[in-house]
Structures are given as structure tokens and as C-alpha cells.
Amino acid sequence: MTCMHKEAVKLFEWLDYAFMIRALCATTVMSFSIAPVGAFLVLRRLSLAGEAMAHAIVPGIVIGFVVAGLSVVSMVIGGLTAGIAVAALTSLLARKTIIREDASLASLYLTALALGIFILSAAGSAVPLKSFLFGSILGIDNQTLGLIGATTTITLVSFSIILRSLITDTIDPIFHESQTRHPSLVTQWFMFLVVLNLLGAFKTLGTLMAVGLMILPATAARYWTSTITSYLLLTVSFALFSCWVGLIISFYLTEVPSGPAIILVAAAVFFFSLFFGSHGFCATRWIFKSQTTNSVYTRKPPQFSKGENT
Amino acid sequence: MTQPTLLSTTELSIGYNNICVASNVTLTLAGGDVLAVVGHNGSGKSTLIKTLLRALPPIKGELNWPNGRPEPIAYLGQRTDFDSQFPIRVSDLAAMGAWPKLGFFHKIDDECRTRISAALHRTGTSEIANMPLNKLSEGQLQRTLFARTMVQNAPLILLDEPFTAIDQDTETELLSLIGDWATEGRAVILVLHDLSAVLKYCNLALLLGDGQALFGNPREILAPRNLIRHKYLSKSRVDWMHDMYAQGGGKIV
Numbered sequence: 001m002t003c004m005h006k007e008a009v010k011l012f013e014w015l016d017y018a019f020m021i022r023a024l025c026a027t028t029v030m031s032f033s034i035a036p037v038g039a040f041l042v043l044r045r046l047s048l049a050g051e052a053m054a055h056a057i058v059p060g061i062v063i064g065f066v067v068a069g070l071s072v073v074s075m076v077i078g079g080l081t082a083g084i085a086v087a088a089l090t091s092l093l094a095r096k097t098i099i100r101e102d103a104s105l106a107s108l109y110l111t112a113l114a115l116g117i118f119i120l121s122a123a124g125s126a127v128p129l130k131s132f133l134f135g136s137i138l139g140i141d142n143q144t145l146g147l148i149g150a151t152t153t154i155t156l157v158s159f160s161i162i163l164r165s166l167i168t169d170t171i172d173p174i175f176h177e178s179q180t181r182h183p184s185l186v187t188q189w190f191m192f193l194v195v196l197n198l199l200g201a202f203k204t205l206g207t208l209m210a211v212g213l214m215i216l217p218a219t220a221a222r223y224w225t226s227t228i229t230s231y232l233l234l235t236v237s238f239a240l241f242s243c244w245v246g247l248i249i250s251f252y253l254t255e256v257p258s259g260p261a262i263i264l265v266a267a268a269v270f271f272f273s274l275f276f277g278s279h280g281f282c283a284t285r286w287i288f289k290s291q292t293t294n295s296v297y298t299r300k301p302p303q304f305s306k307g308e309n310t
Numbered sequence: 311m312t313q314p315t316l317l318s319t320t321e322l323s324i325g326y327n328n329i330c331v332a333s334n335v336t337l338t339l340a341g342g343d344v345l346a347v348v349g350h351n352g353s354g355k356s357t358l359i360k361t362l363l364r365a366l367p368p369i370k371g372e373l374n375w376p377n378g379r380p381e382p383i384a385y386l387g388q389r390t391d392f393d394s395q396f397p398i399r400v401s402d403l404a405a406m407g408a409w410p411k412l413g414f415f416h417k418i419d420d421e422c423r424t425r426i427s428a429a430l431h432r433t434g435t436s437e438i439a440n441m442p443l444n445k446l447s448e449g450q451l452q453r454t455l456f457a458r459t460m461v462q463n464a465p466l467i468l469l470d471e472p473f474t475a476i477d478q479d480t481e482t483e484l485l486s487l488i489g490d491w492a493t494e495g496r497a498v499i500l501v502l503h504d505l506s507a508v509l510k511y512c513n514l515a516l517l518l519g520d521g522q523a524l525f526g527n528p529r530e531i532l533a534p535r536n537l538i539r540h541k542y543l544s545k546s547r548v549d550w551m552h553d554m555y556a557q558g559g560g561k562i563v
Contacts (some may be wrong), residue, residue, distance in 0.1 A: 164412070168406055171392065172387075172406075175406075178385040178387065179409070180410065226399075226442035227397055228398050
């Protein structure tokens, strides 16, 4: 009896540590905002742009640290400034020079990442490089919790306002442009949310991993769903699952930073979905076979989505 | 019954980045009119549509809306940037037509819901209302987009090449739908390549080409000499058709 009791205590050992509770709270709240933002990054085919943006904000954060010390305010101001500057510079380069947007984005973010790490190392910051790049569950203080809470609130309120515009603009940008006077407003607002969420995730996941929690749950959920509501709900669930399991792994294997642990769990979910999802590899192969006898173009199409919304 | 004038332009020049692609666009449009815009590639057909939508400013002259600019102006554009992989159902895409009026916060009310199901029914998409977009054929997708256009419930409807990649039967059905819109007193401007459809379904035509524009009755506007002058057809091609016509004793086919 006592033996079993001891085992149970050991299993939930991480619950006794305040930093673990803090990290769990932080990632739980964060999942509700970073996952839908990531979902739209994937839907808008901006996954790589999000990745680039995550690296591009690094020098802003580092300069904020060096100039104003280790505070959330300096991080947010530095990160937002760098993010907006890179976004503006990218579209300027793409419009005014021969280089396309992807190439200019790649050139800029590599420069930015190198610059950030250079300044961080040269200035001898108090933040260890490993936790800067890959995150640390020990790094979540009250200020960070506050930042994550604010980010999630701003993101969810924004989504409740711009969701219709955002969906319309994603499916049919030409139609969206024709029906509103300020078509680029929703795009800019969305990019602002992306940067804000990257900053929120920065402490737990690190600059190199933050974007992974946006992209992987969103790509995994894409293999299961065919309506936007179920898609968004599933991305949040996948993000929550990845964060919880990843954090516990990182707790027991103390040398493993939290970022890679969380992202690897998300990646496992992704590969599982890739093979076994209802739109995944196995299912589409099966549908492809059945199509030879039952064409999709017949008047009464087979109901592929059946059961999915129930 | 003559409808009041909706839109008129006099010697309008259109283009983008200060490059004029067509000048002397003079036209008048009233409710119930179906105006076909015909022209070679790059003659300014889409530029004209974008100018009407205020996405591009006119280079010279202006658009006159005697009774005010209609709100909304329904629009169905070319499908180059359209994402047909987006996880959404047919009925939701049709409902998108109500979005500009709903804005950020309003709910879809009963009246709107009735309009959506009527539009799905009229375009023959009721049966596939719950299908996701990526399972649709080209024709089904275009029918859905016509349903969205109907849901917009607009006095002026702009269609930019709505029949590319669509089979003949669907095209005929959708053209008769456009005829119904005109009967309801709506004005329609559509970019078309099928000249026989222009003669059959449109009461006005605007021929763009070689930087110039010609507006009027389709039977006069689409005369071979005009088509040659506006670079829609080459002289040799018209001569060839004329030869074949004579050779076949007044029948080409």
C-alpha cells in the first residue's frame, strides 16, 4: 500500500515544483493563442515566413536585453520593433529590387540571427545561449506569465474581431480586396499577432523552437479535419498535448531543454497524423483505390467528411 | 420599362502605375443591362473591373454614379489567387457573400440564411452544401462562387472571365442565371471570350484593344472590321474564315 503510494508520488513528482506548475500554466494559456495563429500561418502558406520572422526578431530582443536589462518590457519593445522592421524591409526589397520575397526574407533572417547571437555573445549577457536558443522551463517568472496572459488575451480578442476578414482574405484575397476599403489592414494585424506570439513563446521554447509550436500542431491537424472550426480546435488540442508531454520529458531528463522536447512531441503527433489521419497517407491511398470504381465527379459524391463533425 | 442610369463614364482612361492601357472608355449602364467586355490579352479588361472596384484609380476622367456608388458591388474574379484547399464547406463559401454587410460582429439572421439556401438551390449546389472545397470539381466550385455572388444581393455585379475551365452545359446554365439577374433589375458587367454568348446573352458590348475602346450594341461592336481594328482578330484570320464560309456555300460547319 505504502509502496504503491510512493510510486504515485514519484509519478507526479513534478507537481511539487513551483517552476513546473508555472511552466504548465504558461504553456497551457499559450497554446490557446499560438495554435490558431499557427493554423492561419499554415493556411496562408506563410509557414516559412513565420520561421524567418522568429529568427528576425532575435537582434531586437538581444539589443533590448543589452540596453535595458532582462525585462519583459524591453524584450517586447525590441522584438516588436525588429519584427515590424523586417516585415517592412522584406516587402520593400521584394517590390523594389529583383530579389523575390522568399529570397529577401531568407537573406534578412540569417543576417538578423547572426547579428543577434553576435551581440548576445559580445555583450556577455546573463542569459545562457542554450536557453536563449532552445528555451528553459526554469526561465518562466511572473513577468513572463503576465506577457503570455496578455498575448493570449490580445490574440483571442483580435481573432473574434478579424476572423471573418482573415478567412475571406485567406481563401479569396481578390474578393476580399474588392469588398473592403483597407484590405491590407487584416494582413498587417495578423503579422503583428504572429510576432507577439513568438515573443510570448520565446522564454519556454527559445528563439529557434518557438515557431515549431505554431507550425507542427497546425500541419498535423490539417490531416484530420475539413472544416475551419474543427481544424482550429484540433490545433489547440495538439499544442496542449505537445506542451504537457514535452515539459514532463524535459523535467525528467534535466539536460534536455524544454523547446526541443515539446517540439519533438509535436513532431511525433505530426508524423502519426501524416500516416493515420483521415486525410493522411494511408487514407488517401485507400480513397484513391476506391475512386477507380466510384468517380468523384458523379452527381452524388461520397461523403468523405462524414463522422468527422460528430 | 427603362431603368435609371447606374454608371456612366466619358473618355475615361484606365491603367496602373501611370501606364495607360485603354483610353476613351465611354459607356452608360442601367439596371437590367448585361455588358460584355471583350478584348485581347492585356487590353485592359481586368483593369477596367479593378477601376470600378476602386482598387485602381482612373488615369484620366472619372466614374459617375448618378444615384451614388452601389454598396456592395458583387465581384467574382479570376481564380489565380483562390485557395481551394482551405478547410471550409460549400455552404460557408456561399455565406461569405454576406460578409461585407455583416462586418465584424453581426450574426447571420434568418433572412440571410434563406437567401443563402435559395442561392445554393438556384445554382444547383444544395446537394453538395456540406462538401469541403477540395473535393469539388471546377464546375461545382464555379457554381458555388455564383451562389456567393447571389448572396451578395448587389445592384451591380462584376464577373471577370467566369467561364474559363468550365464545361459547356454549366456555362449555359450560369449564363441563363445571369439573364435572371438582369430581369431582376441588376446590372451585370462580364468579361467574356465567347463571342456567340455575347450576341445571345448581352445587350451591350465594350470592345477594348490597341489602347482604344468601342461601346454599343453587340451586333455593331463585334463586326469583323472592329475586331480587326482592335486587334482581337487578325486580318488574315478573318479572310480565312470568309474564304471557308464562301467555299462551304454559306456554312462554316
